[in-house]
Amino acid sequence: MQKIGVFVCHCGTNIAATVDVEAVAEAARHVPGVVYATDYTYMCSQSGQDLIKDAVKKYGLTGVVVCSCSPRMHEKTFRKAVDSVGMNPYLLEIANIREQCSWVHKDKEIGTKKAIALMKAAVAKAELDSPLTAGETPVVKRALVIGGGIAGMQTALDIADAGYDVDIVEKNPTIGGKMAQLDKTFPTLDCSSCIVTPKMVEVGQNEKIHIYSYSEVTNVSGFVGNFKVTIKRKARYVDETKCTGCGLCTEKCPMKKVPNEFNLGLNNRSAVYIPFAQAVPKVATIDPNYCLMLNKGVCGLCSKVCGAGAINYKDTDKEIEVEYGAIVAATGYEIMDVSKYDEYAYSQSPDVVTSLEYERLMNAAGPTGGELLRPSDHKRPKTIVFVQCVGSRECDSTRGGKPYCSKICCMYTAKHAMLTKDHYPDTDIYVFYIDVRTPGKNFDEFYRRAVEQYGVHYIKGAVGKVTPENGKLIVQASDLLMNEQLTIDADMVVLAAAIEPSHSARHLATMLTASMDTNDWFTEAHPKLRPVESPTAGVFLSGVCQGPKDIPETVAQAGAAASKVIGLLSKDKLAGNPCVAHSDEMMCTGCSQCADVCPYGAITYVDKEFRMRDRTTKVRRVAQVNPAVCQGCGACTVTCPSGAMDLNGFSNSEIMAEVDALCR
Amino acid sequence: MASNYTVTPEEILAISGVNPRRCMKCGRCTATCPAFAEMEYHPHQFVAMVESGRIGELMNSRSIYRCLSCMACIERCPRQVDPARLIEAVRLAVERKQGGNHLIPDQVPERLEPDMPQQLLVSAYRKYTK
Numbered sequence: 001m002q003k004i005g006v007f008v009c010h011c012g013t014n015i016a017a018t019v020d021v022e023a024v025a026e027a028a029r030h031v032p033g034v035v036y037a038t039d040y041t042y043m044c045s046q047s048g049q050d051l052i053k054d055a056v057k058k059y060g061l062t063g064v065v066v067c068s069c070s071p072r073m074h075e076k077t078f079r080k081a082v083d084s085v086g087m088n089p090y091l092l093e094i095a096n097i098r099e100q101c102s103w104v105h106k107d108k109e110i111g112t113k114k115a116i117a118l119m120k121a122a123v124a125k126a127e128l129d130s131p132l133t134a135g136e137t138p139v140v141k142r143a144l145v146i147g148g149g150i151a152g153m154q155t156a157l158d159i160a161d162a163g164y165d166v167d168i169v170e171k172n173p174t175i176g177g178k179m180a181q182l183d184k185t186f187p188t189l190d191c192s193s194c195i196v197t198p199k200m201v202e203v204g205q206n207e208k209i210h211i212y213s214y215s216e217v218t219n220v221s222g223f224v225g226n227f228k229v230t231i232k233r234k235a236r237y238v239d240e241t242k243c244t245g246c247g248l249c250t251e252k253c254p255m256k257k258v259p260n261e262f263n264l265g266l267n268n269r270s271a272v273y274i275p276f277a278q279a280v281p282k283v284a285t286i287d288p289n290y291c292l293m294l295n296k297g298v299c300g301l302c303s304k305v306c307g308a309g310a311i312n313y314k315d316t317d318k319e320i321e322v323e324y325g326a327i328v329a330a331t332g333y334e335i336m337d338v339s340k341y342d343e344y345a346y347s348q349s350p351d352v353v354t355s356l357e358y359e360r361l362m363n364a365a366g367p368t369g370g371e372l373l374r375p376s377d378h379k380r381p382k383t384i385v386f387v388q389c390v391g392s393r394e395c396d397s398t399r400g401g402k403p404y405c406s407k408i409c410c411m412y413t414a415k416h417a418m419l420t421k422d423h424y425p426d427t428d429i430y431v432f433y434i435d436v437r438t439p440g441k442n443f444d445e446f447y448r449r450a451v452e453q454y455g456v457h458y459i460k461g462a463v464g465k466v467t468p469e470n471g472k473l474i475v476q477a478s479d480l481l482m483n484e485q486l487t488i489d490a491d492m493v494v495l496a497a498a499i500e501p502s503h504s505a506r507h508l509a510t511m512l513t514a515s516m517d518t519n520d521w522f523t524e525a526h527p528k529l530r531p532v533e534s535p536t537a538g539v540f541l542s543g544v545c546q547g548p549k550d551i552p553e554t555v556a557q558a559g560a561a562a563s564k565v566i567g568l569l570s571k572d573k574l575a576g577n578p579c580v581a582h583s584d585e586m587m588c589t590g591c592s593q594c595a596d597v598c599p600y601g602a603i604t605y606v607d608k609e610f611r612m613r614d615r616t617t618k619v620r621r622v623a624q625v626n627p628a629v630c631q632g633c634g635a636c637t638v639t640c641p642s643g644a645m646d647l648n649g650f651s652n653s654e655i656m657a658e659v660d661a662l663c664r
Numbered sequence: 665m666a667s668n669y670t671v672t673p674e675e676i677l678a679i680s681g682v683n684p685r686r687c688m689k690c691g692r693c694t695a696t697c698p699a700f701a702e703m704e705y706h707p708h709q710f711v712a713m714v715e716s717g718r719i720g721e722l723m724n725s726r727s728i729y730r731c732l733s734c735m736a737c738i739e740r741c742p743r744q745v746d747p748a749r750l751i752e753a754v755r756l757a758v759e760r761k762q763g764g765n766h767l768i769p770d771q772v773p774e775r776l777e778p779d780m781p782q783q784l785l786v787s788a789y790r791k792y793t794k
Binding site: 343389393394395396401434460461462463464465476477478479480483485 | 686688689690691692693694695696697700701706708709736739740741742743744
């Protein structure tokens with residue numbers, strides 16, 4: 001006979017205001033199998049836990065039911081409490097009478113009735129609970145960081161600093177990310193590449209860090225502590241180990257009309273290229289879409305001039321498989337395509353640019369050598385109009401609009417305006433804003449400086465239409481404070497285009513079984529208390545892939561993600577989850593349906609000999625579950641047509657008992 | 665005159681199917697409006713006036729007849745507030761209050777034509793009845 005204790009929590013007034021907790025405890029006393037029931041203000045408090053522990057000892061309880069908040073909140077707490085007095089932690093059940101009862105009901109009578117039903121269901125399950133023991137799995141002491149921008153680099157450096165090996169997978173030929181493309185950073189106006197390139201060198205030289213540049217993750221299997229990751233090393237046609245980065249091949253390459261992605265297509269590069277002078281690794285890459293040798297079989301100049309003999313036209317994509325204990329997503333962002341916003345004439349005039357393009361036009365290493373010249377006629381613009389919130393804060397997504405604020409645009413626009421005024425004080429600058437959002441240390445002061453000291457015209461309003469006409473851009477706009485419609489003859493228009501997640505992020509999230517929100521930003525395990533962890537164990541989030549943020553926030557989050565990874569890698573073994581599936585070989589018909597639905601690849605089939613009644617043997621195909629890989633989702637148990645699959649801790653009979661109790 | 669009549673914001677919302685509370689006051693409607701100079705109240709003001717219940721003033725204003733229904737503001741509006749729809753709703757409200765029902769069901773059969781689309785009937789009821 002089971003001896004079950006029921007403990008009903010008030011949670012202050014969270015539960016007690018809507019549920020008559022005493023009535024629930026009283027009802028529990030009449031449930032067969034329950035030997036003790038009580039209620040208490042805060043079960044999770046130390047004295048509440050002591051109440052449970054004392055009752056376990058005093059009444060020799062064989063099962064405990066706590067009627068309280070969601071098991072996500074305090075299941076661990078209570079399991080630990082019963083464990084400390086010698087009860088198997090898996091003999092504890094939680095009836096969620098807060099989130100699923102008191103918080104969603106207003107009527108106390110109904111709430112109490114439901115709480116009693118939930119309590120009875122939990123008692124019915126507790127009666128069938130059996131003790132479970134968690135297995136242990138070793139932890140691979142190596143981390144993978146996906147993305148080599150400032151987020152990925154900082155995470156990798158911090159993990160390496162703690163003594164663990166880290167690999168960075170970067171899809172581009174060099175690490176550095178967006179920050180390497182920026183000119184200056186707000187609000188201090190220090191040179192972006194002056195602070196990011198030393199970081200890149202540090203990453204490149206760190207013995208603990210290995211960079212897989214020009215590579216992509218193509219498959220992820222396994223689980224926390226034991227991931228198996230397939231990395232595709234795209235054919236670079238240049239031997240990384242031989243190339244010295246001298247750049248002679250890029251000079252001699254006759255194919256020089258390739259849009260330069262580092263300068264956002266504002267100038268051209270050669271078919272064999274090094275993205276920029278400070279690239280890490282400083283190795284050339286041949287662009288297979290443009291190389292004459294690869295496409296037409298004629299040329300071969302780069303191979304002839306290469307003193308190191310690094311060029312290999314026969315290079316192919318290679319896949320390698322590496323094991324990792326933890327994975328960090330640091331996939332960053334892209335600038336939204338604004339060509340659908342016809343009113344701004346982005347596709348009609350080269351003088352309408354995005355802010356990142358403007359960044360390159362101001363950069364000393366950019367296409368104009370740092371001199372601000374407009375793309376159409378290389379003349380210096382005298383009047384520049386900045387348009388805020390292009391594609392951000394929209395509820396209509398037909399043109400690719402985003403419902404969120406991109407967060408960084410207000411600040412970089414103030415920066416652009418001030419830098420432009422600094423270099424060319426006679427420039428007239430208009431900024432059309434909806435709201436100027438500058439929360440951050442020294443941020444508002446920075447924006448005010450643009451207005452007060454530099455005389456940038458901030459206009460509360462919007463641009464309705466940009467018309468290219470006779471080398472000018474006619475900007476029609478509104479000034480809401482003056483209640484006027486304006487027309488400005490501008491030389492350039494700069495669009496603060498929304499930022500969006502890297503286009504590879506969704507595919508990656510699927511491989512990692514990491515969740516995403518509707519905008520394709522990675523979701524954190526808890527929005528406030530676990531901001532750098534994905535809900536998927538062993539997967540962590542660094543930087544903008546989790547949501548828009550600026551550089552200091554990105555670096556802070558990168559460090560936080562690293563510390564979580566270090567915490568995981570410092571463990572030699574991880575306690576597994578004992579609530580895993582197992583199959584009854586006598587009932588299994590070998591139909592394979594469980595293996596088909598298993599999202600973790602935990603089920604395999606083996607041929608097994610069975611001894612029959614007439615003493616003959618028969619070989620049958622039966623399912624076997626790898627308990628280290630199984631995550632206990634239960635998909636197999638509901639799929640199995642013969643009822644052979646069962647889940648520890650959530651067995652078919654336990655679930656049926658719960659349903660019976662609810663229906664009684 | 666229309667000045668004796670007024671409608672509630674709820675009625676305008678029901679006619680237009682637009683929620684002016686979604687407006688974030690960006691001003692793209694006013695920035696793009698080709699009839700701006702003709703108007704006493706401009707598109708962004710329209711939205712604010714409906715939201716704050718100042719509909720009587722709108723109904724008396726000539727602005728509602730200056731709107732060309734070019735729908736440029738609807739095209740630009742990032743919040744699906746669609747000012748032109750609100751303006752149309754106020755215009756309709758004025759018409760309806762002035763004359764009462766222009767169409768009664770009994771008249772429908774004699775006016776029917778074989779190739780008349782059903783949608784026309786529905787919209788005629790919306791426009792010509794209270």
